[in-house]
Amino acid sequence: MTTLRDESTLPFQNLELVHGWGLSTDAVGYVFRPSTVEGIQEVFNLAQRTGRTVAFRGAGRSYGDAALNAENVVLDLTRFCRILAWNPHTGVITMESGVTIQQLWQYALPDGWWPPIVPGTMFPTIGGCASMNIHGKNNFAVGPIGDHILEFEILLPTGEPLTCSRQLNSDIFFAAIGGFGMLGCFTSITLQLKKVYSGHLNVEAINVPNLDAMMQEFEQRMDDADYLVGWIDGVAGGKGIGRGVIHEANYLKPGNDPNPAQTLRIEHQQLPDTIFGLLPKSTLWRFMRPFVNNLGVRLVNTAKFYASRLLDRGKIFQQSHAAFAFLLDYVPNWKRSYGRGGLIQYQSFVPESTAAEAFKAQLRLAQKAGYPPYLAVFKRHRRDNFLMTHSVDGYSLALDFKITKRNRAAIWKLAAQLDEVVLKAGGRFYFAKDSTLHAASAEQYLGREAVEQFMALKRRCDPNGLLETNLYRRLFPETEAGAKKEQFTQTNAVTP
Ligand SMILES: Cc1cc2nc3c(=O)[nH]c(=O)nc-3n(C[C@H](O)[C@H](O)[C@H](O)COP(=O)(O)OP(=O)(O)OC[C@H]3O[C@@H](n4cnc5c(N)ncnc54)[C@H](O)[C@@H]3O)c2cc1C
Incomplete structure (x- = not known):
């Protein structure tokens, strides 16, 4: 670790280009990787002395700018892991x-x-x-x-x-x-x-012709299911809008697994190293790349939808916890198949009563703009009592959009239209996935009272305003962060 010296500038050897996970945004920051509480404290002190702010960073898996801090300190906690x-x-x-x-x-x-x-x-x-x-x-x-x-x-x-x-x-x-x-x-x-009493889950796949049918299945199943997730074909329109495949998974009960000692072993959970026993997984994103465009996604989605309609009916199979939970980890670096501009994920949460119309409207808007989402995932949620919650008693739809230099401004414009749909429907957003939200929309969904309560706590815990991120400056410009925002150059902000 770099020795922290008392100096007015931060050590330039700590400067690094730090990316949001979706690779569509980045910022240069001074990165420190302490491994003890004392080390974290030292970084706080150094930042105070040099007049910089501090952003915490875990594994950097937030899609946008939540763990970036342009020209300031990024406190990476990956070595703090006992x-x-x-x-x-x-x-x-x-x-x-x-x-x-x-x-x-x-x-x-x-x-x-x-x-x-x-x-x-x-x-x-x-x-x-x-x-x-x-x-x-x-x-x-x-x-x-x-x-x-x-x-x-x-x-x-x-x-x-x-x-x-x-x-x-x-x-x-x-x-x-x-x-x-x-x-x-x-x-x-x-x-x-x-x-858990087994390393396996019982998994069932259910093919549904449109969003209404998908929601009906979720409502019928949610009282008994342990897990439910829907894949949606974001390209399909008309009567088939929101068609897709639901996966329901359930824990095995005590005694159902004849050999739990075996299935609970880590080795039993591992994702395979090759696909179809041949292709090394590490190279797979390269084969996906030619399909990451409107035509390719239409072909793949149509094939996936009809294959599941033929093969999945009533079939229950067993899958390891890791295989069911971490499907996206099957293909390392899959985000690179999106190309240099990366991707953003737009995830919104809408109450049950308005979800069907809101999500159909979102899919139509994206399709009409010529930017259908290349991946769309649907989930059921319940309310919770955390102050800055993103959750509702309803549904979320997560939409992945490919970003290029040419489409960036258009996707941001589309996202603003999607925001309007969500706000009208009484919905919410999620900072872990966000890249495009505006401050006014953030305040509208969170409510002024919750924002003020949060800011009062922030002033109590962080009286000198040490903690900031790019996302914080973007979404809460009315606070002290807003004043500092003016000092930041255009390249630091997540704007098209
Ligand atoms: C492929 C993929 C799938 C995902 N699926 C889901 C999903 O199903 N559900 C879901 O909810 N999310 C999902 N996410 C989002 C992910 O779980 C969140 O973004 C999560 O916060 C990432 O954790 P991280 O360690 O990478 O944190 P980072 O992205 O590095 O940081 C996230 C936030 O936590 C803060 N932070 C980090 N460490 C600390 C600390 N020690 N103390 C205080 N603050 C800290 C950072 O400042 C930042 O604001 C997914 C992300 C990816 C890439």
Whole structure:
């Protein structure tokens, strides 16, 4: 690690180009990678002395600018990754915040425990997940990760360490979870894991002809299902708008797996190294590249939809937890198939009563503009009581758009139209996925009262305004961050 010296400028050897995960935005920042709480504190001190702000960064799996901090300090927590305490009888685990979801499941599964909530990839850190209050394909049943966090330690920019739980400092507990790193650095997180009796899930695929049918299936199944997720063909229009395939997965009950000791082993969970036993996975994104355009996606989606209609009917099969949960990790670097400009993901959350019309309108707008989403994923959610929540009692639709130099401005314009649909429908947005939202829309969905409450807590935890990110400056320009924003050049902002 770089030695921190008392100096008015930051060491230039720490300058790095840092990307948002979707590769459509980046910013140069001074990156530090401490491995202890004292090291984090030292970075805070250095930033204060040199008049810079600090952004925390986990594994950098947020699609946009949530973990970027142009011309300022980026505090990367990936080396801060020790498991601090584990009870294999109760499934309660305490970890440093740089522990990844991969580390966590591989550690706990052989004892029969699985993370209660996982994202679609296993590489994020637990600190990044808490900070965004991530949801899984089981959000409708068990809520976001915050609902399973028992306690955390947070280091405030003032240097004060705080323990927070539903009983202790509960206002900070409900605001820092989902607080996108703006109140302090999670230094340890205590999580209740989920008991599992097999390394397998029972999985069923259900082919549906349109969005109404997809929602009907979700509503019928959600009382009994453990996981539900829908893939939508974003290119299909007309009566088939929103057609796709739902996957329902359920835990095996005690005694259903004849050999749990075997299936709970890490080796049993591993994703295969080759596709069809031949192609090394690491090269697959290159083969995908010719299909990542309107015509290619139409061909692939049509083939996928009809193949599932033929093959999937009523079929239940078993899949390992890792294979079901981390489907996107099957193809390493798949984002590179989108080309140099990368991609953005536009995910919005809409109440159940308005979701069907809102999401059909979004798909139509995207198709009419000539930019159908190349991947579209549908999930069911429930409400939670975290201050900056993205969730609703309803549905989310996540749409992936390819970004090029030529289409960038048009996609941002399209996103603003999609925002209007969401706001009219009483919906919400998600900072982990966001690249395009405007400040006024952020305030509209969060509500002025919640924003003011959050900012009051921020002033209490971070009185000198040390913590900022590019996303914070973009979405909350009315705060102290707004004043500083003027100093930033055009290239630092996530604008087309
Ligand atoms: C392929 C893919 C699939 C995904 N699927 C899902 C999904 O199904 N559900 C879902 O909810 N999300 C999903 N995500 C988003 C991802 O889970 C979130 O963006 C998550 O926050 C990433 O964690 P990270 O460690 O990479 O954090 P980063 O992206 O590095 O940072 C995220 C935020 O956390 C803050 N932060 C990081 N560490 C700390 C800390 N120790 N203390 C305080 N703040 C901190 C950062 O400042 C930033 O604001 C997906 C992302 C990808 C790339």
